[in-house]
Every structure is written in C-alpha cells, then in structure tokens.
Amino acid sequence: MSDLYFGTDLFGELDRLQRQMSGLFGSFPSSLRSSRLGTFPQINIGTTDSAIEIVAFAPGIDPSKLDVSIDKGLLSISGERSAQQPLPExxxxxxxxxxxxxxxxxxxxxxxxxxxxxxxxxxxxxxLISVGKREASKPRAITVQ
Structure with a gap:
C-alpha cells in the first residue's frame, strides 16, 4: 500500500485540466499554429478556397525593412521598427x-x-500575405454520370 494520499480524485483533476486546455486552444485551427498572444506583430489568419490569407498588423514600419520568407512549411515575418520619440523635448x-x-x-x-x-x-x-493552395487541395466539382 502506498503512503501517498491525494485529498482529491487525481483522474478527475486531470480531466478538468484537459477540458480547460481544450477550451483555451480548441478555437484555433490546429494546422495553423503561431506564437502566443501579445507578440509583435499581431496577426490574423484566414483561408479561402484558393489561398491562406495572413494579415500582420505592423504600423510605423518601413516596408523595405520587412522580410517575408517560407522554408519547410514555416512562414517567417521579420523586420525592425525604429524607436521614435513622440514626447516633447x-x-x-x-x-x-x-x-x-x-x-x-x-x-x-x-x-x-x-x-x-x-x-x-x-x-x-x-x-497582407496571400499563400496560394496547391491545385490538388482546392475544392472541385465532380460530375456524376
């Protein structure tokens, strides 16, 4: 017999934790994972029949200082936002x-x-980034004969 005693139902607590985690992450599509909230730039991701649409909110950035690349299924957005002094001297x-x-x-x-x-x-x-979908994955109508 074990000397350890849990004052509560351990499996019930694990089930509660799993429900809470599902509630936190259940609303996001599992195939489009990104960083946690609060990171810069903030993004919105959506999809159409022909493309994956990504909007990165990056005000005050010179577009020539933005770099967008794709490697091994990962889209990378990088750049630099210069420090500005909006306060009076x-x-x-x-x-x-x-x-x-x-x-x-x-x-x-x-x-x-x-x-x-x-x-x-x-x-x-x-x-605004638009990543096209492969032809094989696009919906198509099939004629029944």
Missing part, C-alpha cells in the same frame, strides 16, 4: 507601450500551402 517618460526594435514571427502553414505562390504587400500599416 524635456518631458520625462514613465511608460512606454509601443514596441521598438527587431522582431520575428514564425507561422506554421498547413500542408496544402504552395510556397511557390506567395504574394505580399504593405497597405495602411498592415502586411
């Missing part, structure tokens, strides 16, 4: 919420992503 800063410096976001793409069919453009502070 002589003012002392006691809080700063705007991020400045180098950054990198890596997003795992689903298998149907076509790395040879990628378009990126920067519009109104948003980096």
């Amino acid at each position: 002589g003012a002392r800063q006691y809080a700063q919420e705007r991020f400045s410096g180098a950054f990198r976001r890596v997003i795992e793409l689903p298998q149907q992503a076509d790395p040879d069919n990628v378009q990126a453009r920067y519009v109104d502070g948003c980096l």
